[in-house]
Amino acid sequence: MARPRSSARTVDHPDVADVSLQQFLEALVDPVRRTVVSQLARAGKDISCGTFDVPVSLSTLTHHFNVLREAGVIRQYYVGTTKMNALRMEEMEERFPGLFPALVAAARDAAESPL
Amino acid sequence: MARPRSSARTVDHPDVADVSLQQFLEALVDPVRRTVVSQLARAGKDISCGTFDVPVSLSTLTHHFNVLREAGVIRQYYVGTTKMNALRMEEMEERFPGLFPALVAAARDAAESPL
DNA sequence: TCGCTTATTCGATGGCCGTCGTAGTATTGC
DNA sequence: GCAATACTACGACGGCCATCGAATAAGCGA
Numbered sequence: 001m002a003r004p005r006s007s008a009r010t011v012d013h014p015d016v017a018d019v020s021l022q023q024f025l026e027a028l029v030d031p032v033r034r035t036v037v038s039q040l041a042r043a044g045k046d047i048s049c050g051t052f053d054v055p056v057s058l059s060t061l062t063h064h065f066n067v068l069r070e071a072g073v074i075r076q077y078y079v080g081t082t083k084m085n086a087l088r089m090e091e092m093e094e095r096f097p098g099l100f101p102a103l104v105a106a107a108r109d110a111a112e113s114p115l
Numbered sequence: 116m117a118r119p120r121s122s123a124r125t126v127d128h129p130d131v132a133d134v135s136l137q138q139f140l141e142a143l144v145d146p147v148r149r150t151v152v153s154q155l156a157r158a159g160k161d162i163s164c165g166t167f168d169v170p171v172s173l174s175t176l177t178h179h180f181n182v183l184r185e186a187g188v189i190r191q192y193y194v195g196t197t198k199m200n201a202l203r204m205e206e207m208e209e210r211f212p213g214l215f216p217a218l219v220a221a222a223r224d225a226a227e228s229p230l
Numbered sequence: 231t232c233g234c235t236t237a238t239t240c241g242a243t244g245g246c247c248g249t250c251g252t253a254g255t256a257t258t259g260c
Numbered sequence: 261g262c263a264a265t266a267c268t269a270c271g272a273c274g275g276c277c278a279t280c281g282a283a284t285a286a287g288c289g290a
Contacts, residue, residue, distance in 0.1 A: 009286075021225045025144045030278080031137060050236060060279050062238055081236045081287045096221045102213035110136045124256070145248080165266065175249055177268055196257045196266045 009078045011069070016088065016095040019072040024096060027071035028103060032056055033064045037073065038107045040087050048082040124193045126184070131203065131210040134187040139211060142186035143218060147171055148179045152188065153222045155202050163197040 028034055032054050039052055054061060065085065068074045072095070075086045092100040143149055147169050154167055169176060180200065183189045187210070190201045207215040 021149075021221045022144075022146060025140065029137075029140045029144045032278085034136075048236085056278085057280055058237070059239080059281075063278075066238095078237095078287090081234095083237065096217065098213055098217035099221055102211065102217050106136045106211045106214055147248085163266085171248085172250055173267070174251075174269085178248075181268095193257090193267095196264095198267065 011076045011078070011083075013075055013088075014070060014072050016072040016091040019095060021096065023071045024073070024092075024099075027067050027073055030064065030067075032060075033068055034107050035111075036064060036068065036085075037087065037104065038111060040074070040085060041104045042108070046084040046086045048079075048084055050082065126191045126193070126198075128190055128203075129185060129187050131187040131206040134210060136211065138186045139188070139207075139214075142182050142188055145179065145182075147175075148183055149222050150226075151179060151183065151200075152202065152219065153226060155189070155200060156219045157223075161199040161201040163194075163199055165197065 028037065035054055036052055040047060049061065049065060050058070052061065054064075056064070065074070065076065065083075069076055072088055072091065075088050077084050077086075089100060143152065150169055151167055155162060164176065164180060165173070167176065169179075171179070180189070180191065180198075184191055187203060187206065190203050192199055192201075204215060
């Protein structure tokens with residue numbers, strides 16, 4: 001099961017049932033955070049924090065990851081010095097049926113149009 | 116065609132094709148605006164501005180209507196001194212497939228849970 | 231052990247937006 | 261024409277949030 005050479009550092013994740021619609025929308029209304037989500041969705045695999053293509057500093061990016069994690073959108077785990085990020089798609093689907101995929105699709109289209 | 120005892124005052128509405136996902140999300144991230152949308156969806160008919168149940172002043176409410184209208188979410192038209200509001204559901208569905216209904220459903224559930 | 235890489239924390243800053251009250255405009259009905 | 265109703269426009273205020281740089285921590289490899 002990947003055996004991520006596991007680390008001592010752990011990360012807390014909320015139960016999606018405890019995430020409000022307000023929290024979810026506030027997380028996804030930010031263009032940078034939506035870019036992060038889009039890149040995760042497109043990759044189809046977990047991505048480390050530093051490999052995202054976003055126009056903000058690293059410290060700002062850390063902030064955005066925190067917001068996304070606390071909104072139940074992503075799951076994070078350490079692998080050595082790097083921190084991996086994964087979408088919690090199935091859980092979001094349970095919590096807000098249809099919302100997440102529609103949003104990801106809209107974000108994908110939005111990214112393609114000014115091509 | 117309804118013949119709303121028509122008025123001189125007209126209202127501008129954007130083409131939904133010109134509404135960005137960003138604009139759409141910014142409109143719906145505000146709890147008051149989402150309440151307005153929920154009440155419109157639940158009513159199933161057009162509602163005048165003054166009959167909404169929201170915890171803000173009238174001038175603030177006007178502001179929220181402007182934001183919703185400019186985001187393509189609602190259509191407004193005058194009937195005498197009152198201004199009616201309608202959801203642009205079909206058009207939103209064309210622009211962002213699946214997104215609007217999923218959001219309305221989530222908002223409905225959110226309004227019911229702390230019942 | 232000593233850097234190198236990766237990511238976090240902290241405090242400061244700037245801008246944007248939701249809110250309000252007041253004054254103003256349009257329409258109806260007397 | 262006048263008053264009443266329904267909504268709008270304007271300016272001000274306050275708070276929140278995205279952003280940054282610098283300092284810190286933690287793991288990896290030589």
